[in-house]
Amino acid sequence: MRENFVKDIDLLKEMFSVMGIKSQQVIKLAVESLKEQNLEKANQAIKLDDEVDELEYEIENKCLLLIALQQPIAKDLRSVGTLLKVITDMERVGDYGVNIAKVTLAIGNEKLIKPLVDIPKMTAIIEEMLDKSMESFMKENIQLARSVAEMDDQVDALYESINDELLEIMVKNPSVSKQATSLLLVARHLERIADHTTNICERIIYMVTGERVEIN
């Protein structure tokens, strides 16, 4: 019985890992689309997110059935409970990627008010956070999970700096306010992605230790 459970949960973890890779691609495509003003990439990002949504739905159904059929207890039950939670966070990660892609579509070919520097920098950190959170999930490595959650501070600091810079630009040149607030929203979406990744890491720690933590 327990053997079946282990096999099933491993399969579900693999599915979640695929979901994570796809969500990362959504964000990568979305930020690239913004930087390069490439509307086709923006549309690709939006389309790819449908696959993320589909995986969430499949994993959720399999998790519920697994609990009902195998009645896991203690850590096993926490593992399935964790999966049910982290897929929700990962689905949101993809959604924020879509929001960014939609900003690209809204800005279109209109000249960017400045070359994007901090937004790609923020994205690079987030990609690393997502990578490491997936690794810590697969390996149940709570030290790694903790270190990822701590990276959230870097993202927050970049968000503040983007915020200040864009406000300054708006004050100097009010006519670009519309695009500046759109870019501000992109930074905000990225900051939220980091928050969801932090949630995932907190959940991993709960799965392994049974203790609820709130990092940051």
Next chain:
Amino acid sequence: MRENFVKDIDLLKEMFSVMGIKSQQVIKLAVESLKEQNLEKANQAIKLDDEVDELEYEIENKCLLLIALQQPIAKDLRSVGTLLKVITDMERVGDYGVNIAKVTLAIGNEKLIKPLVDIPKMTAIIEEMLDKSMESFMKENIQLARSVAEMDDQVDALYESINDELLEIMVKNPSVSKQATSLLLVARHLERIADHTTNICERIIYMVTGERVEIN
């Protein structure tokens, strides 16, 4: 056996209903705190959200145990699965309320750049959406759920109008850009709350009919 399940799920629904009422209070307090620049109310909102988080955690644990112990199938399994999802959305609703309260704390006693009109209007619609979504959940009324999801369009329209208005203010008077972008963020948080309420309604329809829908 099924009798026990019905009793348990009814209790969980009641708990969710309490969670919904508390989340609504968080938003109400947060928006009032902003409108009245009442920092104490902002802190009350932030504190109350802890109770929302606590309820999410309790309901989640009870749901997982319920599935494991009673092995519900078909609609019963969908009901527990729905609960697991809607508590996540409701928890986010509370979080966005906290974000709004934090804007109040950041603006502090600094004079508001304009009396708030559309933001309270948006909040009133959201309160109605939350009320009706809870009612449709308790009564499993999918017509009501559908009508709530459709109200999301009104919220989106108000968001667009607030967006335009604040951008215009910034263009005319760049020195208020900082507060204007903060208020823009509040409108964005409210718009996200309506999205989560829409998610809840889509889930209710899935629970009752077994069919996945996406409204809006």
